[in-house]
Amino acid sequence: MARPSFARRITNVFLTLITMMTGIVTGAWNIAPSGAGTVRIARAATTTIAVTTTRDELDGDTSSFENLINAPGGEGISLREALTAANAEPPGPPLRIHFAIPESDAGYNAGALVWRIRLDYAALPPLTRGGIVIDGSTQPGATLVSHPVIMLDGADVYDGANGLNGLTIVSADNIIRGLALVSFWDAGIVIEGASAHDNVIAGCFIGVPPEGIDLDGFPSYNGIEIRNGAHKNLIGGDTAEERNIISGNDYAGIRIDGSATISNTIAGNWIGIDVSGTRAQRNAYYGVVVTGGAHGNMIGRPGNGNVISGNDHGIMIWGASKNRIVGNVIGLAPDRSTPIGNREGGVFLIDGAGQNIVGGTTVAERNLISGNGYGIFIGPYYETTPRVARLNHVLGNYIGVDASGILPRGNTRDGIALNEYVESTLIGGDAQSAGNVIAYNGGNGVTIAGSVNRIAYNLIGLGADAATPLGNQRHGVFVVGDGNIVGPSNTVASNQLSGLLIDGDSTFVYENAIRHNARSGMCVKGDGSTIISNTVRFNQAIAAPWDGFDAHRDDCALVSGIVLSGTSQTLIRSNIMSDNAASGVIISGGEQNQVSANSITANIGAGILLLNGANGGIAPPTIQAVDQTEVRGVACRDCRVEMFADPEHQGREFLGAARASQDDGAFSFTIAGNALASLRITATSTDANGNTSAFANGMDVPPPPAVYTIHLPLVLQ
Template sequence: AGERNLIGGAEHSGLLITGAATSGNTVAGNWIGVDGSGQSALRNKVAGVVLSDGAQANTIGGPGQGNLLSGNDIGIYLDSAAGNLIAGNIIGLAADGKTPLGNSTGGIFAINAAQNNQIGGTTPALRNVISGNGAPGTPFGQGIYIADTNSAANEILGNYIGTSSSGIAPAGNYRQGILIGAGAQNNQIGGTTPGAGNVIAYNGLGGIRIDSPYNRVQGNLVGVGGDGKTRLGNQSNGVRIGGNNNTVGPGNIISNNQHSGLLLLGSYTTVRANTFEQNGRSGVCVAGPNTTLDANLVRGNGTSSGSWPECSIRGGIVITSTDDTLVTDNTITGNADAGITVYGGQSNSLLGNSISGNLGLGIRLLSGGNNNVTAPLLRSTANDMLRGQSCASCRVEVFTDTTNQGRDFVGATVAGSDGSFALALDPEKLSGPRLTATQTDALGNTSPFATAVAAPRPAPPPPPATSWLYLPIAQR
């Protein structure tokens, strides 16, 4: 504490680092924007720290030497700055790490060709706590805001965004935890290496919003505390994607958020190997074309009631008024309405998924969704051969389940030109008592599940062999 600077009350920035030749500097252990108690603001009017005009390879904080940056207009402002490290700081809370003392406009801004900056890191010592930022009346109010088409290749790793320094108590930012917009691209939120994921929870307008292309969201806890179980849902969607060609996954856990876990408005989004659980409205809502959802777990969503301005249908996965969605190899279970709803739109293919235990239908088509393609008709399982009728030359996928949904994939076949199909069954390998099926036409429209029929039972085992032993009669 004896080496701490108190930097506050400036008409511009508390600290300005500027120019491409300005590199290799470290700002460590200071209180910037607060008074000596660490509990009250001593505002710097533009930002606590500004790095601008090419300032590069500087460190704000560091392991064991983080700064307290609270009570300013903006905590840290990266304006045309590159290759800087921001780590180990508290941004937006008081010195106790839990009381909100926000930077009124936002926590960290990275704009105007801010590139290759690292916010946080993969160890706890590099973690920033970015919480409590924003206020009514500002157009911003995010924990982190990245903007401009040339703001690229920035990494946001291992931070607590919207919680106290404990990671399990709420201290949300006023609007989103993270907003990437105005064309900023090739930025990464989280990662696949241990410790790279962020905790993004309890923020006012959602956890993450991305309105620009080619960004990645991986390995984060969104709506969950740092212990992986405390329910700290963001107060809108967990993740909202408005830009094109973004990637969500692998490894995100997106749970407990008030609206959808993931709302997709952009095109060509890939969503792979994530968990969407106990979100109020839906696990995933797809409202943009050419989306791929693959190998995700979607369970327990849709428990809230009410009306919402975006994607108002509840359930596991909702595809609304859009085309060419590919939903493959997901597990969709225990949702409070339909497992998958297709509302309007065409050529939405639902292939190889495990769909079971949802309170509504397994697959539901509304308002002409998928051209209202009908379910196939299952006729017979005689001689361990499932026979039925579908649309001509359509792909028929067969499942077992305890009800009329499709928990376990059995196999697939293509119907003949007259629509008839047959699929050989091995009763020893059927895991459920009922068989059902879907059909997908040549345009990629998948039907609801067929009315189930009883699955053939394995042949009973042969009776045990009986042998006789004859003994001689004893003479007395």
């Protein structure tokens, strides 16, 4: 190691002597030789100051922290003075504003253990320097989790003309911790402008006074506003100590606004409930509202979401895009079971909101959305000139159940409602992990009034175990719009009306399991639908819906595995329809409805039943003869005759098809008799326009002829 220079050795000796004799050098100092025989000693800038009074004064020397410490106001150092002095400091290391207000202060409430700072005449100065930490938890007696003891009260400056805020942040890297902020005209805290980034608000009560304190004035309009280009700010954190309680505000708990307001995160907060987590303390309109084109914001984080409950609306994405809602509890208490619903609904994507994501494919990303009005609502809501909401994605959520996924905690309206002017929304995804659990809701599980939307891999009416029957109180899925897709891999079960009610045109329903619904598995009223490769079993398992829903019987007055009610040009192909308490398929009215290559068996009623002149009254074929190799009969001329085998007169096994003669309708079909022993052969006819008949009366396959073995004597010659 190199020896210190002579000048540095002299400096060290000199400072040691000074310290021994006077004790002067005790703080943070910058010490360096400044030339031959000279030592320069400079104290580092003061970076921490303590507020010592609740008075809202500005009569100290606020040109710097050090000058304010040396020349405070007559009542001590006020928060206003500390903020003014902080802004006067040059850029550099973080500045810390702590609190050390004595209990003798006039603003101290001994019963509540709270020091109330009342703003007397104006808003506090905005935080312009950056890197300022205001930490109310430094006041003796503070408890970050449940009881901040420093309260900012704007009741005396509640001024609509000036729109005063509690704290305004227009710079970067600030931290606000451990304060309560109440009764501000605009917001408790505003984070504003493009320079306002990487700020943190943690451990605060915003809109809510500490226990034992009553509000003297009106609620704040908003709890926190993030606006006008503020970005990469964090409200909350990962621990209970960082949790904000944001409740009791007159408009929104948190408002995020502006097209350049991006990449902000709201995580780990309680929004709309009290500090106990057991009661609503609502924000009057919204828990969180994202508007003005704000995008790329995160409401919740995987494994660290918010509890957003007890508000009028939980989360409102209003005309904003590319935001994510993940990991939140919306409508239940922090115990993830007790209902504290958002009255109108849990999540709203309205006024053209697009490309937003609600949920995710992991447990950590799952939202729990239960106990509200609507679970999720997408589409026009307030607007008089609707805009189309496109490309939103709802996946991996529990909607209408508790955190276990099997206990009912229903939303009172639809689980998910896609209103008109909603397109290309995906509910679920392309794997089981993307599916939602949608059960025990007071309306339909899912309602789709928009167009070109898709539902896939969801459990609709069952718990997360895919077995617990919870139902939805109306239909599992109600499709009103055109061109929507239901499938693949939805399980729609145990709903109080039909599994699916399809009232829109050109709906594509494929590869779903539809079972144990109280009325029909599926009722189709719109034209031009395609129903392929579904399993429709054990429907009308309950005798009838309860009386409260009798008014909705006209939604589909008939019951069956699949009902076509007045519809035309619908294709039902390659489905399994069995064990339904009525018929397998009922077609009532309408024409050009084709039923082809299905497995229809063991239904209590007919396999296929035509009513009210359906399909032009096409007659079933007549089977005239069946032997071991051939079926012969007669049908409508030039019709496709589909052949089936079944224990009764339905069609369990599709065997193939023949074409009836154009001349006299005769047909023949080759069969492998040994494979069909003890079964009946039955058939349907479908004409050139796509009208399919009921099943023909079946004819048994005769047993194969007896085979006798004759043993003749062997004669040798």
